[in-house]
Amino acid sequence: MLTTIEAMNQAVRNAGGRISEEDFLYAVKELKEADGQETTIVSLKANAFNSTRMKKAGVIRVTIGKDRQVWLADQAEALMSGNTVAMPTMSQPASPTKAFNDTPIATVQVGGVFYGVPRNSPEALAEMSDMLKSLVPKKVGFVESDRNEMRLIANRYRRSLEGDTIKSHILLVGPTGCGKSLLAKDFFAELNTPLLRINMSDGITEDQFIGTRTLIDGEVVFQDGVLTMAADLGIPFLADEINGARENILMALNGLMDTGMLVIPDDNNRVVKAKAGFMVIGTMNPPDDYAGVNAMNMATKNRFTYSIPFDYLPSDQEVKVVMQQTGFTDEEMVVNIVNMAGDLRRLKKDHQIESDTSTRMLVQLVDELRDLTISEAIRYVMLGRYSADERPQVEAAARARIADFV
Incomplete structure (x- = not known):
């Protein structure tokens, strides 16, 4: 038994x-x-x-x-007792094929589960569309949070659910790894609402973004791209590193955000009207602080109702996030690690180092403490992300805050 x-x-x-x-x-x-x-x-x-x-x-x-x-x-x-029970059909989408998760160009989040969409697979895009159509309806309730940014996302999403898909878009601007994308993912995961995410700087083409004619099951059909699908189905659209997108991609996105409609010439000038629930959440790093990061053109900026400056959390909140993300229970150790990160961030503001010390890095560092000592975790997780000139300052910050670092 x-x-x-x-x-x-x-x-x-x-x-x-x-x-x-x-x-x-x-x-x-x-x-x-x-x-x-x-x-x-x-x-x-x-x-x-x-x-x-x-x-x-x-x-x-x-x-x-x-x-x-x-x-x-x-x-x-x-x-x-030797029996089986049928799975409820509406609890989650059907299990995707293996191809659905290979080499993703986009990800679809449902609750806390993510699925990848392959870069060159019209079949997988069609499968994703079918999966999204079969999902349970959205909840019209909102996550309680003391973060003002979460409240603003809730505010705009409510507007979109009420049918205003033009004034519902938000741009989050902040340093790498500070939780911009995570905030959006957590918000929609709590609502059990699908979220379609794509990295805009990842070489996405117009065919993948808008759609193209293709052969599926022996028939030539127009397969919607990820943006068209999100608008047509009323799915929130997370556009990471939006300022890295190609010009033709931004032109299509600008038109949809400005009018709530997308015209597709390659599909007999079909007009896709964004359904309630569609909104664009763009994220980007501030170009003034990052070499090689493109400034966003004003035409795209003006399509966002809110442009929200984003920064790392206050230390007490960051401690809670790191502990929640990792399940690590030694609060004193996490406090010391977060304080070390604060020291390094101040060095960056003073232009003594150039590299970020992100919350994402801290989560990865603390997660490795299951298997490594704190000294090993800092050396193997952190140090390699800083330049050779910066590493002595990172080690000095670690020694100042963490007694066990050797």
């Missing part, structure tokens, strides 16, 4: 890999330690995947909907 853990692991595998066994076991371990409960099907069904309790336990790497939580527990319970 299967044990509880064995049954839950099998249920996770049957779920098509929506969450990994590693994340599941990590969640169970953390919740058991936090709540002092035995790991049984009853306690799992009642508590283990409750998002509020998971956040209190410092576990945020597993994000699944309530119907899926119940299904996993029911499936495990049935497996223990």
